[in-house]
Amino acid sequence: MVSQEYIVELASKLIRINSENPPGREFDAASFVADELAKIGMKTVIDKFEDSRANVVGVYGEENQHPSIMLNTHLDTVPAGDREKWSFPPFSGEVRENRICGRGAVDAKGVLASFLGALKELADKGWPIKGRVVLAAVADEEVEGKGTKKLVARGLRTDYAIVGEPTSLNVCIAHKGRVVVQVDFHGRSAHASKPSRGRNAIYYASKFVEKIQKMKFTEKHNLLGHPTCTITLIRGGVKDNIIPDNCTVTLDLRILPSMKLNQTLKKLKNLIEKDASKKDYHIRIVNYIPPAETSPSNALVKTALDTVTEVIGKKIGVRGFPATCDMSFLVNQARIPTIILGPGRIEDAHVVDESISVSELVKASQIYLRILEKILS
Ligand SMILES: [Zn+2]
Known part of the structure; x- marks a missing residue:
């Protein structure tokens, strides 16, 4: 004993x-x-x-x-x-x-x-x-x-x-594996009294945030269930009277052993590109622990x-x-x-x-x- x-x-x-x-x-x-x-x-x-x-x-x-x-x-x-x-x-x-x-x-x-x-x-x-x-x-x-x-x-x-x-x-x-993804949205700054002269990066980001909330995964593991994806950080803007030219969104993704990191990233890019063009954002992996x-x-x-x-x-x-x-x-x-x-x-x-x-x-x-x-x- x-x-x-x-x-x-x-x-x-x-x-x-x-x-x-x-x-x-x-x-x-x-x-x-x-x-x-x-x-x-x-x-x-x-x-x-x-x-x-x-x-x-x-x-x-x-x-x-x-x-x-x-x-x-x-x-x-x-x-x-x-x-x-x-x-x-x-x-x-x-x-x-x-x-x-x-x-x-x-x-x-x-x-x-x-x-x-x-x-x-x-x-x-x-x-x-x-x-x-x-x-x-x-x-x-x-x-x-x-x-x-x-x-x-x-x-x-x-x-x-x-x-x-x-x-x-x-x-x-x-x-599951854990992927931390950071997406930087780029806009164009302008005087806040003339919003139409700028491109508001926070608006790009918020459209993306809404899509993430509705995102569904069909993949399922018998012990681990479904993957998850959630927003954990958001930072944007310069000053209260400037149209923001930047906004950064951080996501925490939990992926299954059957999922490929590249395919998951591609899925995110497709979501972003529904509202923003390639030059409007930059996506990168901050941390990855494989499943x-x-x-x-x-x-x-x-x-x-x-x-x-x-x-x-x-x-x-x-x-x-x-x-x-x-x-x-x-x-x-x-x-x-x-x-x-x-x-x-x-x-x-x-x-x-x-x-x-x-x-x-x-x-x-x-x-x-x-x-x-x-x-x-
Ligand atoms: Zn421990």
Whole structure:
């Protein structure tokens, strides 16, 4: 059995190490995790970058040993925000009514403690496994995913990966991609007393905004549902008595694994060009995290479903994950079949008074342990 005491202690200690991102300062948390990994006999490397950013990787087993599996989660948290709004100090890591409290409890320091609890139990049993297990606790998942991207670029590969994110112990095998698109509308400025002499960029933009609101997607994924497209920012105008010659609209698009980025952009261009000519606008992608999907028939998926069913005593099926995460880079860049599986509810992440149930952390750890034992047997 995994040790509840060990998991609670580690989760609390990790919460006490502030790793808010931005600004992103994971180095202290990485050092703490490296010490724990070394204590249980894993080969450990801290990969420091920028000022105080860092990934930490622990490995048990040799480079060419198979099967191999990576447990991947992140060291950074979203900022705590206004501390006055919290009913407990966000970096206390205290336990109240069997819940660990603080920024990162759900996303994702509790998950990291559950991963470590499973590895500690394997170590205590004398590592009764074949193959190789890798623990990757990464930087910057909450902003750009620099941490996992770096590990993948440096050639870290395994046969399988589990991304630790709050899924309420569900096995998620797909997530949508996220595209941030910026459209600059160009007009011609004029004195506001003579509007007809100018071309109002805000009018071009507002026609586009209306069309986006009515936009419908026919595509549908069995786990992820429909794509979405929404306006998240709009900026325009110069002064209250000038016809505006500029207006910028930013969109957040969530696309399915079956959709091509180019085709989606083309669809947007067609919408714009109903009211504006090519020279009236400029469109560009500000950020893109591709969608990801793992086959439901993959051995890891089947093993994970069986194991969760055994531990929680209820039969479950595969799900889609509502947000993007580092699975995108593991699947698209490293070609590693990946699932997302972790304790806690996504609704309880990124909120004031973040907390997670101790018993769910222990169940997650038990699930990770059994998956490792089965895959690496
Ligand atoms: Zn997360």
